[in-house]
Amino acid sequence: MVGIIGAMDIEVENLILVMSDRKAETISGIVFHSGKIENTDCVVAKCGVGKVAAAVCAQTMILKYATDALINVGVAGGIGKEIHIGDIVVSNGLVQHDMDTTAIGDEKGLISGLNLVTIPASKRLTELVVSTAHNIYGKGVHVGVIATGDQFIGDGEKLKEIAGVFGASACEMEGGSIAQVCYMNHTEFVVIRAISDNANEDAKVDFPAFAAASAHKTTELIQKVLPSM
Numbered sequence: 169m170v171g172i173i174g175a176m177d178i179e180v181e182n183l184i185l186v187m188s189d190r191k192a193e194t195i196s197g198i199v200f201h202s203g204k205i206e207n208t209d210c211v212v213a214k215c216g217v218g219k220v221a222a223a224v225c226a227q228t229m230i231l232k233y234a235t236d237a238l239i240n241v242g243v244a245g246g247i248g249k250e251i252h253i254g255d256i257v258v259s260n261g262l263v264q265h266d267m268d269t270t271a272i273g274d275e276k277g278l279i280s281g282l283n284l285v286t287i288p289a290s291k292r293l294t295e296l297v298v299s300t301a302h303n304i305y306g307k308g309v310h311v312g313v314i315a316t317g318d319q320f321i322g323d324g325e326k327l328k329e330i331a332g333v334f335g336a337s338a339c340e341m342e343g344g345s346i347a348q349v350c351y352m353n354h355t356e357f358v359v360i361r362a363i364s365d366n367a368n369e370d371a372k373v374d375f376p377a378f379a380a381a382s383a384h385k386t387t388e389l390i391q392k393v394l395p396s397m
């Protein structure tokens with residue numbers, strides 16, 4: 169069983185539309201749609217924005233739906249000159265840029281319970297998604313660290329800090345939390361994000377203009393990946 173999580177309707181709606189034998193169940197206010205996509209058993213949910221909502225959703229999928237892999241899809245702010253709106257970033261690792269116990273001497277981003285800053289994504293899933301994305305899109309596909317925090321990033325200063333400290337290629341608000349839940353449960357995961365903005369001062373204009381088209385790109389990609397999972 170594959171679990172697929174997006175924060176907003178635009179990030180999961182096309183997957184729910186193509187699901188066959190669909191059933192819906194609401195737990196903790198989140199609607200879980202289970203059925204088949206491309207003949208693969210899946211559960212798909214819109215978790216809502218942010219790390220807590222994403223963690224509740226991920227843990228519920230693992231406990232109630234016995235998922236053996238989780239995929240987080242959706243949009244992100246691109247970091248760096250080579251990452252453009254509409255590009256795909258596939259995670260090789262996730263950091264939580266707002267995790268900060270530096271005041272007691274820790275490294276920035278350290279998740280003390282795990283003694284890790286970067287949570288590695290499944291190598292198998294990352295490679296599968298990247299090769300599928302290359303086949304479909306040719307260029308504009310990147311592999312990198314994705315930085316998560318409970319903040320929409322829309323200014324150059326914060327962006328520079330995330331890029332400088334973590335070397336991240338994209339920022340968003342759920343992936344790092346899903347990664348932590350998966351790490352704690354020994355569940356493999358990957359995060360697939362399409363760029364909706366460049367997390368700078370233009371983001372408030374770019375995000376509403378490009379989010380839907382970019383989000384739909386990731387759901388198209390997932391449908392091509394699922395049969396090989």
Ligand code: ADE
Binds near residue numbers: 319365368
């Ligand atoms: N998701 C899409 N764009 C984002 C941004 N700039 N910051 C955080 N999450 C995002």
